[in-house]
Amino acid sequence: TKFKSTNPEGEDSNGPSYEVNSNAGSEIPSSSEGLSSTETTLLISDHRGFDKRQQSKDSVFFRDGTRRIDFVLSYIDDPKQEGEKKVERRREFESNLLKSGLDLETEDKKDSEDGRTYFVKIHAPWEVLTTYAEVLNIKMPIRENDIPPAKENPFEFMFEPFRLPKKVMNPEPDYFTAPFSKQRQELFLIEDENSFFSPSVRNRIVYYILSRCPYGTEEGKKKFGIKRLLTNGTYSAAYPLHDCQYWKKAKDQTYGNERYTLYTQWARFLRFYKEQPLDLIRRYYGERIGIYFAWLGFYTEMLFYAAVVGLICFFYGLLTMTDNMSSIEICNETIGGEIIMCPLCDVRCEYWKLNTTCESSRYSHLFDNVATLFFAIFMGIWVTLFLEFWKRRQARLEYEWDLVDFEEEQQQLQLRPEYEAKCTQKKKNPVTQELEPYLPLTSQAVRFCFSGATVMFWIFLIIASMIAVIVYRLSVYAAFASFMESTQTLQPISSLLTPQLATSVTASCLNFVIIMILNFLYERIAIWITDMEIPRTHLEYENRLTMKMFLFQFVNYYSSCFYVAFFKGKFVGYPGAYTYMFNKWRNEECDPAGCLIELTTQLTIIMAGKQIWGNIQEAILPWIWNWWRRRKARTNSEKLYSRWEQDHDLQSFGALGLFYEYLEMVIQFGFITLFVASFPLAPLLALMNNILEIRVDSWKLTTQYRRPVAAKAHSIGVWQEILNGMAVLSVVTNAFIVAFTSDMIPRLVYYYAYSTDSSSPMSGYINNSLSVFQISDFPSNTAPMENTGAFTTCRYLVYSSYL
Incomplete structure (x- = not known):
């Protein structure tokens, strides 16, 4: 025919x-x-x-x-x-x-x-x-499962408000299955x-x-x-x-109304407290998307416990803020008000009084107290339990979804069409004894060298941008200090906005903008160089792209936090012998109350900004784009606006749609584990974001995107190894934050070695931590232009008892 x-x-x-x-x-x-x-x-x-x-x-x-x-x-x-x-x-x-x-x-x-x-x-x-x-070795049912279900939990009634109807949670019977044979x-x-x-x-x-x-x-x-x-x-x-419209049931019930059910029972935000219908998600979208939502839901559940403990630690800092001896002495007019500090920059900066940092020292205590040490230890235990419990949950899903003997999907293990098309040479596979296309070793070496050089170039570009932000901080501090401080009273014009805080906030915002720009550019570069490498299989392609994108975003998002946590204030020098960057800009000093408050500011701006911008990108932009396409499409009301046209006007989820979802969550995981000792409220912010994230992802997948092609997966893949690596690194970084960034260790040393007042052991700590410098010893090229005060010495932050 x-x-x-x-x-x-x-x-x-x-x-x-x-x-x-x-x-x-x-x-x-x-x-x-x-x-x-x-x-x-x-x-x-x-x-x-x-x-x-x-x-x-x-x-x-x-x-x-x-x-x-x-x-x-x-x-x-x-x-x-x-x-x-x-x-x-x-x-x-x-x-x-x-x-x-x-x-x-x-x-x-x-x-x-x-x-x-x-x-x-x-x-x-x-x-x-x-x-x-x-x-494709697809497993299909051979007989209905006759194994009796496990006994119900006697306390199951307590969770009833969070449960969905059984017809939603169990859309089909459980079967014994076997690979299909024609x-x-x-x-x-x-x-x-x-x-x-x-x-x-x-x-x-x-x-x-x-x-x-x-x-x-x-x-x-x-x-x-x-x-x-x-x-x-x-x-x-x-x-x-899609099988039907998301807002109404289809007239023909032959193939069900799974999209409608997913929208009404899962994608609506008012259902945020309900469990997810994972079996229905898996049936409609495939195991690969199902395992992502299972992981995201489990991660959100575990965040609840970290958020509760973090909130308790924050309230402890809030309740003890007025009893903190360090901030009391700094704010005291007869102690902090009489201590004259050395200028924070050369020539243009003036002397200043210690009590100008009163407000920042109080807020610093919210995150730098005894509970910080406890919370850092707790998060080290939490991250280990999270990963181990997830392995258990994942194994259970493998059994329930019949993926126990699933190695990797045939579609992923088989050669990529692009690989077969570009590799013209063939050689015999020693296992199958069949001729297969292959990429010569010399060609692979050249491509890998070029790819590695490109990745290193972009990483150096990130480091260069971070150095540019540091230079910004060093150069604009003097400008902020010159018009935000009064030379007569040595006090800031505004008690809420000091030069240190203004510099930190503006630098963090600038750094966030640079991060977003570099992300936008590198995403396209990473895909291009991965395509250029010609990976053999789909799994290999995704793993290579994942490692490139994660390595880049790790450096991009966390480099500024690492700088504030471990480098700022550590290489300052002392009056008369300061250290300079590029022999021009004097290195930054920490606030007398410590650098932890600046790390908290940096972490809050980048983490919150990323989450807000991510939700705008994921929800608002697709909705606007789809609305505009539908508006342009409906030009002739006499024509039938058919189902294929309606779905055509939706956004494409794309082969990398799920990749970006994982990447977003893993970067967030880094924020709440690597630097959580400086910000106990980070898990709470992540929890609120993830509650919204689950509903936003489900809403956009159900209503704003074309139906993705179903694919199998038995795990979260290479992301599991990345999470394990970040968990190990988080223990080290939090220990270093407690040891070097916070004032925990110096306070303990003073408490046990130098305190002389048994009734108030921390009394005198501030005076003990500041050294004295004779103003007359300032070199002419670093001394302030004018000295209006009747004082001959200034103080600077270094532990005098150790000198």
């Missing part, structure tokens, strides 16, 4: 014309077998005699009303812009899809809402599904061929065919795969359909 595409007027359309035999070169029979030539033509692409008004705009079937649409391809055919190459590619590609056994049905552009877009609907017949289910179909529970394979399995099979279907040769190289056709603009989109 031959097929030829025609438009409603009977003339040849600009779309592909099929001149292929449906059974030629394929062992899979076409679903059109047994039909006459006229009937087949009508089913494939002929629009004559078809009234679109008779078809519901929510229909997910071919025009015959029986064959379900498993995938949709769209393209805009404009000869003025593209020439004949794209037309030929589509003709060849769709011809090969027909040879593979798939059914195609083309919607003419005249019937589309915008009058420009063609839609190619794809249906996978039973023969195709059974063949590729065996190729020759042993009688062993499987096949009640209805149309519903035996779920829509997620069907679209996964179709995408597997699309990703390996050839479309010709160019420059002597074999070209294939829908990804390449999307990249070169031959097709504008490729996506499976």
